[in-house]
Amino acid sequence: MNHRINKISKKLQKELDKERYEHTLGVMYTASALAMCHNANIEQALLAGLLHDCAKCIPNEKKIRLCRKYRLEISDVELKNPSLLHAKLGAFIAKKKYHVEDYEILCAIKSHTTGKPAMTLLEKIIYIADYIEPGRAELPNMVEVRRLAFRDIDECLYRMLEDSLKYLKSKKLPVDEMTEKTYHYYKMTLNDQEG
Numbered sequence: 509m510n511h512r513i514n515k516i517s518k519k520l521q522k523e524l525d526k527e528r529y530e531h532t533l534g535v536m537y538t539a540s541a542l543a544m545c546h547n548a549n550i551e552q553a554l555l556a557g558l559l560h561d562c563a564k565c566i567p568n569e570k571k572i573r574l575c576r577k578y579r580l581e582i583s584d585v586e587l588k589n590p591s592l593l594h595a596k597l598g599a600f601i602a603k604k605k606y607h608v609e610d611y612e613i614l615c616a617i618k619s620h621t622t623g624k625p626a627m628t629l630l631e632k633i634i635y636i637a638d639y640i641e642p643g644r645a646e647l648p649n650m651v652e653v654r655r656l657a658f659r660d661i662d663e664c665l666y667r668m669l670e671d672s673l674k675y676l677k678s679k680k681l682p683v684d685e686m687t688e689k690t691y692h693y694y695k696m697t698l699n700d701q702e703g
Contacts, residue, residue: 571590
């Protein structure tokens, strides 16, 4: 592991609880494996995976306060479910506290919870790695999704989004508008490819 990743990893271990830190390492290694498989930049994948949840353990009230302080937009769904704010706040902290200047890495951190239409390869990798890392509880269709991640990244993304939306709706949980938009974008993209 290179010096920079090692240094950030040590700093991060103090910021996150034990389970979150273990999840973070799982995402980092899964992201690097996906990067190797799909010819993406491994260094970017490692760093984005390592920092994707750097704001996760900040208490929800403080997340809201920090977002307001740094003028980060808060949607109605995020106000009702402030844990969603950890992605955009995490991108801000990655830049401010961990000195990450790479725009692609910051975007991958920012979009890792809701996704977004027309994601870059790195954004897809972090979104998927967060969902499929080995420590994750077995979600519906996990075996299939993990297999797809290394075979067809867009198909994998679509299946994950579909499963996430079904789950959120079945539990009557609020759905972020961006997740809906992302789902419809990839549904259309895959239909176009098949057509």
